[in-house]
Amino acid sequence: MRKWMNVVITSLLVTSIAAGCSEKKPATNTGASASPGGATTSKPAEKTAFTMARGTLQIKGVEVSPDINKDKGLLELEKRTNVDVNINLLPHAEFKQKVSLMFASNDIPDVLVAYQSMTPASKDMRGAVDNKMFMPLDDALNKYGQNLLKVIPKAAWDEVKLDGKIYAIPQYLSVPSRRATFIRADLLEKAGLKAPKTIDEMLNVLRAFKKLGVEQPFAFRENFKYADSILGAYDVLPYSTMYEKQGDQVVPKFFDSENMMKALNVYKTMYDEGLMxxxxxxxxxxxxxxxxxxxxxxxxxxxxxxxxxxxIELNKVDPNGKVDLIPSVIGPDNKGGMMIYGSTLEMAYLNSKLDPKKVEGIIKFFDYMVSDAGNEFFSFGIEGETYKKEGGKIVYEKPKDEQAIYAEDRLRWLQVINDGAYNKLKIPFEPKGNELLKAFQDILPKEGRGGYTFDPELSTYSKFPDLAPKFDEPAKLITDHMIKMIYGKEPISDWPKVIEEWKTKGGNEIIKEATDRVNKNSGARPGPGSNG
Known part of the structure; x- marks a missing residue:
């Protein structure tokens, strides 16, 4: 977290956030009242008015909105859920900074929608939870959130617990293996080959693509991001969630020198032959x-x-081009795929100072989001305006007008609690929707690599930043050696020396902390492939 060095700027930012969080639209007071004859006239229940702070997620439709609180979709949502919510938008790039200032000033909105990984145990949220800024939600969920409890998987609820209590309502992932392998199916057909299943078959396909004149048979991105199915095939992904038990220690998966060297040799072959x-x-x-x-x-x-x-983008330059999703190539254990994500994305925290009536209204607001009616609304909009029904079936066409597209993006963004993997209702209406649905139901659930996840992250990372991996990027020291080996500047056979260097420069302390936390069951969650 970048520190603010200028006191004046800090004060201004705190003031700005305080103003954004405290400004509310007036609640409608519609309680029961006496009629002229003395009888009591029943009126609609009073709306639940509350504030909510949430990041833009870099969604253009949200960021270009002149006033999100006057958005048609939000006004309709308020009508359907009997609430009056005032949303304070936090810029995506500054989200954690803004949240830290909220905590420092103790000016907390009624609802804070935190970003992925900001779990109750995380370094971002643990202090606020320990200081009772947010309330446990178990009782309220049991009373008013039956749809939430039914729909959201147990694994997602487990990630938002601290000391056995639920502190947030999570957006969840029904399929935590989100990353897939893409291939130009038209080129595959032209080459007269089938989709590759193994590393050797993949190399042969890439060689065929090169003969067809493809500039980059395998599209590679810096830091091995979106180029890691090969590391996945050998189960040596060098990321923060990729730790496993080896003997009596918990170590990074790249400690498997034999398979790491095999993966690096594949990358070097691709580099030497011009396949990337x-x-x-x-x-x-x-x-x-x-x-x-x-x-x-x-x-x-x-x-x-x-x-x-x-x-869509490919067909702009090649009308006959076709992209398919295929199972990722498998390695020696006949498994493959890339990293398995956690079970949560964003998560909604409730201010501990809320009165019970407001808590009830807010929980019901989120409960609506995962109901059948709620999913239909957030997916298609308002019946009779943006879609219709014929014979009980939904008739819907994707908008083509830019402003209509933005409005649809905002509506989807407003569904704070949903399945972040894919929209089961809407996906059949997308181009290639049936193929995408098949991928989420038949391909991705069968692949993916996991390990131990630490929440909060290992504290020794801050002491040795060059040894600290990111969620989907290797540590700097590891990346540097991998690149040098692929370029031929270091022998791949020296990988065991890389492990020793990592250990002597601070890795031994990282291993000790990881092992201690696993043994003490302290913020260490085993995943598939952790040997735990």
Missing amino acids: AKDFATQTAAMWTKTRDSGKAGMWNFNAAGLVTSQ
Whole structure:
């Protein structure tokens, strides 16, 4: 977290957030009243008025809104749930900074929608939870959140617990293996080959693509991001959630020297034969996206939900081009895939100072989001305006007008609690929707690699930043050696020396902390492949 050095700027930011969180639209007072004859006239229940702070998530439709609180979708949602919510938008890039200032000033909104990984045990939230800024929700959920308890998986609830109590309502992932392998099916057909299942078959496909003139048979991105199905095939993904038990220690998966060297040899073969970009180590996200969308890539890894966009962009330059999702290549254990995510994305915390009546209204507000009626509303909008029903079936066409597209994006964003993996109702209406649905139901659930996840993250990472991996990127020391070996500047056979270097530069302390936390069951969650 970047520290604010200027006191004046800090004060201004705190004031800005306080104003944003405290401003409320007036609640409608519709309690019972006496009629002229003395009888009591029943009126609609009073609306639940509350404030909610949430990040924009870089969703353009949200960021271009002149006033999210006057958005038509929000006004309709308020009507359906009998609430009056005032949303304070927090810029995506500044989200954690803004939240930290909220905590420092003790000016907490009624609802804080925190970002992925900001669990009650995380370093971002633990202090606030321990200081009782947010309330446990178990009793309120049992009373008013039956849809939430029914729909959200146990694994997701477990991630938002601290000391056995639920402190947030999570957006969840029904399929935690989100990343997939993409391939140009038209090029595969032209080459007369089938989709590759093994590493050797993949290399043969890439060689065929090169003969067809494909500029980057395998599209590679810096830091091995979206280029890691090969590491996954050998189960040596070098990320923060990829720890396993080896003997009496808990160590990173890249300690498996034999399989790590096999994976590096595959990358080096691809580099030597021109099957990936020569400047792979500096391929930025923008460069990678341009290569993919301009039809210059044959295979790549990406979030499965990106299939629709990939197909649309490809057809702009090649009307006959076709993108498919295929199972990721398998390794020696006949398994493959990329990292398995946690079970949660965003999560909603409730201010501990809320009165019981307001808690009831807020829980019911979120409960509506995962109901059948709620899912239909957030997916398609208002019946008779943005979709209709014929014979009980939904008739819907995706909007083409920019403003209508933005409105639809905002509506989806407003569904704070939902399945973040995919929209089961809407996906059949998307281009390639049936293929995407098949991927989420038949391909992704059968692949993916996991390990121990630490929440909060290992404290020794802050002491040795060059040894600390990110969620989906290797540590700097590891990345540097991997790149040098692929370029041929270091022998791949020296990988055991890399492990020793990592250990002597602070890795032994990281291993000790990881092992202690697993043994004490202290914020260490075993995943598939952890040997735990």
